[in-house]
Amino acid sequence: MDKIAIGPMAYMSVMPTLLVGANVDGKPNYMTAAWATVACMAPPMVCVAVNKARYTAKGIEENGTFSLNVPSVGQVIETDHCGLVSGAQEDKSGIFRSFYGKLKTAPLAEECPVNIECRLFSSVDCGSHNLYVGEVIEIHADRSCLKDGKPNTTSVQPIVYAQATYYGVGQEVEKAFSAGKKFRKR
Amino acid sequence: MDKIAIGPMAYMSVMPTLLVGANVDGKPNYMTAAWATVACMAPPMVCVAVNKARYTAKGIEENGTFSLNVPSVGQVIETDHCGLVSGAQEDKSGIFRSFYGKLKTAPLAEECPVNIECRLFSSVDCGSHNLYVGEVIEIHADRSCLKDGKPNTTSVQPIVYAQATYYGVGQEVEKAFSAGKKFRKR
Numbered sequence: 001m002d003k004i005a006i007g008p009m010a011y012m013s014v015m016p017t018l019l020v021g022a023n024v025d026g027k028p029n030y031m032t033a034a035w036a037t038v039a040c041m042a043p044p045m046v047c048v049a050v051n052k053a054r055y056t057a058k059g060i061e062e063n064g065t066f067s068l069n070v071p072s073v074g075q076v077i078e079t080d081h082c083g084l085v086s087g088a089q090e091d092k093s094g095i096f097r098s099f100y101g102k103l104k105t106a107p108l109a110e111e112c113p114v115n116i117e118c119r120l121f122s123s124v125d126c127g128s129h130n131l132y133v134g135e136v137i138e139i140h141a142d143r144s145c146l147k148d149g150k151p152n153t154t155s156v157q158p159i160v161y162a163q164a165t166y167y168g169v170g171q172e173v174e175k176a177f178s179a180g181k182k183f184r185k186r
Numbered sequence: 187m188d189k190i191a192i193g194p195m196a197y198m199s200v201m202p203t204l205l206v207g208a209n210v211d212g213k214p215n216y217m218t219a220a221w222a223t224v225a226c227m228a229p230p231m232v233c234v235a236v237n238k239a240r241y242t243a244k245g246i247e248e249n250g251t252f253s254l255n256v257p258s259v260g261q262v263i264e265t266d267h268c269g270l271v272s273g274a275q276e277d278k279s280g281i282f283r284s285f286y287g288k289l290k291t292a293p294l295a296e297e298c299p300v301n302i303e304c305r306l307f308s309s310v311d312c313g314s315h316n317l318y319v320g321e322v323i324e325i326h327a328d329r330s331c332l333k334d335g336k337p338n339t340t341s342v343q344p345i346v347y348a349q350a351t352y353y354g355v356g357q358e359v360e361k362a363f364s365a366g367k368k369f370r371k372r
Contacts, residue, residue: 002329003296005287008322010230011302011337012223013202013256013344014355037198037223039235040312044196047233047317049225070199073359080366101191110189116197122310124319126226131233131319133310136194143188151197153348158199160346160355162339164362169200169346170354173259177350180266 010035017079017159017166020048021067021098021107021115022059024087028098028107031056032083034161035129036068044136045121049129055087060120060132065106069096070114072157073168079159080166102138114151115140196221203345203352205268206234207253207284207293207301208245213277214284214293217242218269220347221315222254230322231307235315241273246306246318251292255282256300258343259354265345266352288324299342301326 015034022029035049046068050057060066071079078095085092096109101117108115118134145155153169160167173179201220208215221235232254236243246252257265264281271278282295287303294301304320331341339355346353359365 003285003301003326004329004332006325006327006332006335006337008230008324009336010224010227010232010322011300011325012232013204013300013337013342014200014339014346015223016199016201018199035224037201037233037235038196038221039233039310039317040315041196041237042314043312044194045312045315045317046196046198047223047225049223051227076360077365077368080360080362080364081369082366084363084366099189114197114199115189121312124225124308124310126229126231126307126319128228129226129231131225131231133312133317136196138194139192139197140189141192143190146190146192149192150195150349151192151199153200153351153353156199158348159359160200161362162344162355163336165339166359166362166365167339168356168359169348170356173345173352173354174262174266175351176266176347177270178266179263179352180268180270182263183267 015161017161019069019082019109020056021069022056023063023105023107024055024059028093029059029087030082030092032079039133045133047131047133049131051129063105064120065103066118067106067108068116069109069112070158071112073159076159076166101140108140113142113145113156201347203347205255205295206242207255208242209249209291209293210241210245210273214279215245215273216268216278218265225319231319232322233317233319235317237315249291250306251289252304253292253294254302255295255298256344257298259345262345262352287326294326299328299331300337
């Protein structure tokens with residue numbers, strides 16, 4: 001074993017690349033985020049960590065709603081732009097066409113193939129960031145991206161984020177809940 | 187716009203594939219998980235959603251500690267196995283060699299190139315799952331996987347999880363905090 005202790009840091013192996021949508025002062029705003037995942041199966045929930053100083057945090061707390069929008073690899077330039085520029089300095093409402101779903105106050109980016117509409121369920125004050133946990137109220141998706149009623153990874157072409165770099169999804173390695181059956185045979 | 191509302195579901199575009207380590211009744215156990223991300227920058231925190239009925243939930247609450255271990259694509263079989271079999275039915279302590287770090291009660295899987303040692307900070311009862319937020323106390327990594335003191339994605343070869351399928355990390359698309367600078371030029 002040649003392990004080394006590298007100290008505590010905000011590390012995760014791979015993450016999704018998303019745009020967090022929130023209305024701020026009644027206007028749609030989108031912030032790039034990777035610190036997000038599923039939080040619960042029943043009811044379906046997701047969570048996203050947002051720096052407390054961010055314009056988006058203001059919008060989420062103002063409305064108690066937000067969205068997670070999944071951009072495709074082809075949208076990486078505008079996606080990264082939304083992480084470089086704050087809505088406090090620049091109006092980002094025109095970067096994507098916004099539409100609204102059931103919640104009325106969570107803006108959804110039309111150009112993104114998948115849009116997750118969330119109602120704020122809980123907020124954990126972690127220090128620099130609030131971890132917002134939201135109940136998924138509806139998912140909107142491009143019809144062309146669906147397979148068996150769910151977003152299909154090959155069609156969505158999501159952006160993988162790791163160590164300040166954007167990647168595509170790579171080669172399929174194995175099927176989950178299946179590959180492990182080979183374990184005993186070795 | 188050809189959007190369709192597909193209903194609320196526990197969807198996320200891409201996720202990490204991890205092994206959640208916890209001591210249960212004093213013995214190391216590893217559970218496969220993908221519902222995890224970074225929760226905070228300062229102090230560094232991560233979070234992971236665990237079904238309340240899981241053996242691992244018992245261990246996390248017993249000790250107030252857990253680990254997130256990052257397997258490589260080459261470890262996908264044993265990784266998926268840990269998601270098929272419960273520690274309540276089968277002793278999983280021999281699948282990986284365990285070592286302990288600062289917390290003494292969070293088992294770390296030696297074969298995994300990166301091991302994140304966490305102290306439970308907060309637990310959000312979301313319904314079927316508890317979202318465990320843990321402060322990162324130490325990260326242990328294989329010396330051979332480091333670049334500038336941090337785990338290097340190309341060396342770690344993490345497993346991307348999406349829609350019940352394991353993938354490798356794909357081609358680099360762009361650098362984050364950089365690609366967006368091209369936005370204005372278009």
